Structures are given as C-alpha cells and as structure tokens.
Amino acid sequence: MLRISRCSSNPLIDITWQSFTHVLFYLAANPQYIQPLREEVEAIVEKDGWSKVALGRMRKVDSFIKECQRLEGINGLSLTRKAMKDFTFSDGMFVPKGTTISAAARSIHRDETFYENPDAFEPFRFADLRGEDGEGVKHQLVSTTTEYLPFGHGRHACPGRFFAASELKTMLAHLVLTSDVKLPDNATHPKTLRFATALVVNPSAKVMFRRRVD
Numbered sequence: 001m002l003r004i005s006r007c008s009s010n011p012l013i014d015i016t017w018q019s020f021t022h023v024l025f026y027l028a029a030n031p032q033y034i035q036p037l038r039e040e041v042e043a044i045v046e047k048d049g050w051s052k053v054a055l056g057r058m059r060k061v062d063s064f065i066k067e068c069q070r071l072e073g074i075n076g077l078s079l080t081r082k083a084m085k086d087f088t089f090s091d092g093m094f095v096p097k098g099t100t101i102s103a104a105a106r107s108i109h110r111d112e113t114f115y116e117n118p119d120a121f122e123p124f125r126f127a128d129l130r131g132e133d134g135e136g137v138k139h140q141l142v143s144t145t146t147e148y149l150p151f152g153h154g155r156h157a158c159p160g161r162f163f164a165a166s167e168l169k170t171m172l173a174h175l176v177l178t179s180d181v182k183l184p185d186n187a188t189h190p191k192t193l194r195f196a197t198a199l200v201v202n203p204s205a206k207v208m209f210r211r212r213v214d
Helices: 011-029 029-046 054-056 059-071 103-107 127-132 159-178
Strands: 076-081 100-103 179-182 193-195 197-198 206-210
Touching: 011 029, 011 059, 011 159, 011 179, 011 206, 029 054, 029 059, 029 159, 029 179, 054 159, 059 127, 059 159, 159 179
Parallel strands: none
Antiparallel strands: 076 100, 179 206, 193 197
C-alpha cells in the first residue's frame, strides 16, 4: 500500500508528480481501465519498443492522462496576466492598467458547451475524438486550445509540456504493464484539496499495489 506524500519543493517537479498522482487515483478508482490500457501498451511496445514513436501511438494512455488533467489539474485558473496598460477588448470590456486577469480553467473544463457529460470521467474521450477526420492533433495531451488550458495557450503555452507528457505517458504505460492497482476496500476517489485557486492532491489518500496478475 502506498501513502501519498509531498516529494519535492521544486515547482516543475511538483506539477509532474501531482499530475501523475491524479492519474494514479483515477486508475485505482476505476481498475476496469487497466486492461484496455495494458493491451494498447503491449501491442505498441512489441512493435516499436520503448521509443518516442511508441509513446506517440499510445492514444488511450494519452487520453487517460488528458482526461485526468481536464477534471483536476493543479490550479483552477490559467493564463494569468497583468495588464501593463489600459486595454479594451473587441466586445467593449475595459481592463485598466495594473489589473490581473485569468481564465477560469476549471469552469471551462467542466462546461457542457465544450464537453459532453463534462462532469463524467471518460478516460478515452480524447482518443475517440482523435479518430474523427481532422481531429488527430487537436486532442493530443500536448495540444492547447481555448477549451483545454492545463498548459496555458498561445505563444506563452508551457514549452516543457512535451517533456512532461512523455514522462507521464512513460510512467502510466510502465505501471499498467507491471502492476495492478486499486483503492482500499470501501474507499472512494480521494477528494482534491483546494487552497485559494490551487488544486492539491489529497496527502492522506492510500493506493494498493500488487505485481501484475493476468
């Protein structure tokens, strides 16, 4: 059994481990998804080995992580900016110099205008969308849009998201190949803690591991 605890004071590392801990919680709370993830990883690794090409082909792994970030993330806000001068948007909204503004990322990620059944955990939501014509790139984990903001958006989107995505996908792929996970009996999905706009993984949560049993 693993108890979750803070493991770093480095903000970049914090982002990665918190993101993966959310993935771990969702996988442990929904162990029925281990097998389809495992089958995808096994088939791809057998053909392409542990390579960048292989990670790029793991659409279900990619989608599982992206769905976890959509529902949780590490902050309820994104795209925080300070106006360096007075600015008026095209719709007439006026922002005075010195004002700090942000996008309400958590609300956007759970808005039915952008997502069908927005409060539901659908781990292969984005993998299915990538199967539609012309949608192969838009719904990748590293792709940013005005409806998906964990990495920001536009010219200042997180440049490290490609490395972070490779890390997260490698960890999840390795986990489903080697282990079975679940929550302790009678446990429910660990509740995310909130401090102002920050979203923090529950430090008292426990996850049970065992070596993979086919």
